[in-house]
Amino acid sequence: MxxxxxxxxxxxxxxxxxxxxxxxxxxxxxxxxxxxxxxxxxxxxxxxxxxxxxxxxxxxxxxxxxxxxxxxxxxxxxxxAGGSSSDEEDADTAIGARCEVVEAIHPPQAGRVKYLGSFWSARCDDPVDVGVMVRISHRDEKDPNAFIVEMEK
Known part of the structure; x- marks a missing residue:
């Protein structure tokens, strides 16, 4: 001691x-x-x-x-954080993906979609009901954690 x-x-x-x-x-x-x-x-x-x-x-x-x-x-x-060490921008894998609407979208209000097991805020030009499959067109410019979606054709 x-x-x-x-x-x-x-x-x-x-x-x-x-x-x-x-x-x-x-x-x-x-x-x-x-x-x-x-x-x-x-x-x-x-x-x-x-x-x-x-x-x-x-x-x-x-x-x-x-x-x-x-x-x-x-x-x-x-x-x-999952970033890459290269200077190349990784493509956003969400773009073009299909997802399900879990909270109705009523423009201009956002709804919610389920993508890869997570829930995301989503906007669309047309009203979309719950359960409808939509396609992600791009991310919202004002909120990168929100998607702009389109009705599937």
Whole structure:
């Protein structure tokens, strides 16, 4: 127990705890920012474990957190959000797909459609009753989470 009586001996545990707290905070509010401070704190904990001074630990924490944030944030956000790393725009697979109206569409009011097991807001130029199959023509320009649909011919 005498090992833990010295601040230098437990400083790496404190850094580890701060790092884990940042990582848990990232799960609560995912924005791909806090995670880099968590990794930076863990790296600072490694420097503390090897006996570096507190000033050096703080410098390592700040530099590693900032470097990771600037270098990896966009790449990780795209990767975990399902984006592609290429510059090509992926085609919207919803366009042209058939879906079922689950809440009647009465222009200009939107209704709801079921597409791939999820419910989406949808607009149509013509009234559409519940249970009718429609085809997605494009996404709503004002709301990318809403579809513009057409009656099937």
């Amino acid at each position: 005498e090992y833990f009586n010295s601040m230098e001996n437990i400083l790496w545990l404190i850094w580890l705890g701060v790092g884990v707290a940042f990582l848990v905070a990232e799960f609560v509010m995912p924005a791909f920012i806090v995670i880099f401070f968590g990794v930076g704190a863990i790296i600072a904990g490694v420097t503390a474990f090897f006996g570096f001074s507190l000033q050096m630990q703080i410098i390592v924490f700040g530099a590693s957190s900032l470097a990771l944030l600037l270098l990896l944030r966009k790449t990780m956000a795209d990767t975990f």
